[in-house]
């Protein structure tokens with residue numbers, strides 16, 4: 001099932017596939033909110049920009065997000081303040097507020113139909129008020145110190161007791177329609193956006209970007225791919241997680257209006273209207289990528305059913321997050337190459353970070369000052385704030401390398417794998433990712449992730465092979481879905 005944002009999706013004029021050697025000033029890899037927001041000011045400044053997108057416009061996490069735009073972070077302003085102090089915590093709010101204003105201004109300027117509207121955000125507790133959490137007081141204090149206008153509130157329109165904080169003047173939109181709108185504007189300006197065109201190699205020294213069928217040379221190359229492709233030191237400290245979403249129609253009762261963060265445990269709730277039909281969606285059930293356990297969609301359905309009168313569940317989807325070790329995104333010029341740029345570490349807040357990143361990267365390329373460039377620089381080194389997560393994530397990689405290489409079951413044939421089943425096993429000394437489709441077709445791939453040689457794990461809810469080390473994901477034919485890997489899982493010789 002696809003994300004709810006595809007309802008009423010805009011058809012884009014199709015660009016011819018990139019078939020030959022091309023030249024540009026800037027190649028933007030990835031047509032999510034980061035890539036397209038980067039491309040626009042560059043084109044307006046007269047740069048020749050080519051956009052290469054592995055799927056369709058917005059087909060990455062942008063089109064799988066919740067479509068909420070807020071100045072604080074979903075993980076909380078108090079946590080940010082504890083880590084970074086008052087000045088940086090206030091800078092985050094200021095930079096993100098500006099980015100939301102930029103999104104709103106582009107929507108108005110280009111008349112992009114994406115249901116943008118200003119909304120309040122609520123951080124709410126539920127349950128026994130006697131055991132009210134002191135953390136709400138810290139959060140209120142941190143938001144006020146960062147310059148946000150906050151008030152105590154009950155959750156309006158929620159059919160259960162809830163109380164907490166209201167942050168006015170945040171926003172919501174349909175994130176897919178927004179980036180499709182940006183893409184239309186860019187195409188109208190003569191930009192080539194090549195969809196279904198995965199980049200397989202980047203040679204920064206030569207300024208060369210290669211796809212399966214062609215290559216582009218450019219002075220600047222932007223990884224707007226949510227995480228940089230290939231090997232980067234930053235991936236070693238990144239916490240990579242998946243999160244799930246379901247949408248439903250109610251039998252009766254109100255569709256609540258706002259951004260609702262329900263804190264015990266964290267779930268994000270919002271309504272969305274397509275034509276005359278309203279929907280309610282919930283997002284949550286986060287887990288580390290490659291460590292899938294349990295039935296996350298079912299748990300989300302139960303979460304909604306226990307709180308609302310549900311008529312039917314209409315949509316479900318999942319998406320990936322990259323959380324940086326020091327809690328701020330990495331944006332801009334990469335280590336080692338002055339012509340290579342990236343934007344990553346957005347956690348659950350990357351629609352706004354992506355809009356900010358687009359502005360920062362475009363300003364760097366155009367040699368314009370940007371007040372936020374140093375604050376979120378990808379070249380920053382923050383050992384005091386990052387060491388713990390670096391240590392944890394490296395321990396995860398070591399654990400998986402040891403356990404998955406030594407502990408894989410050995411098999412002599414594929415007979416034990418029933419339709420619909422999948423398994424990682426060793427056959428004739430090779431680690432295999434084996435899947436039999438419901439129709440009985442056997443698909444056998446190497447289980448070794450081409451990124452850094454970890455062993456992939458099966459995600460039964462998505463029918464994907466997910467790498468627990470750095471978050472690369474592959475479909476059952478081995479093709480890359482997302483993550484740092486450039487190349488697919490190789491087809492195994494072991495099918496005989």
Ligand SMILES: Cc1cc2nc3c(=O)[nH]c(=O)nc-3n(C[C@H](O)[C@H](O)[C@H](O)COP(=O)(O)OP(=O)(O)OC[C@H]3O[C@@H](n4cnc5c(N)ncnc54)[C@H](O)[C@@H]3O)c2cc1C
Nearest residue numbers: 030032033034054060061062065066067068199349350351
């Ligand atoms: C469940 C969930 C809900 C979220 N909700 C919100 C929210 O409400 N508000 C918010 O601010 N943030 C939210 N986020 C985070 C936010 O959606 C993302 O951080 C943001 O969309 C990232 O945008 P992006 O353009 O950097 O990446 P993407 O949208 O993932 O775009 C990257 C693009 O690069 C393409 N690509 C990758 N590799 C290649 C290649 N080799 N060649 C060519 N193209 C390639 C991909 O196909 C993709 O289209 C949420 C995240 C999750 C997981």
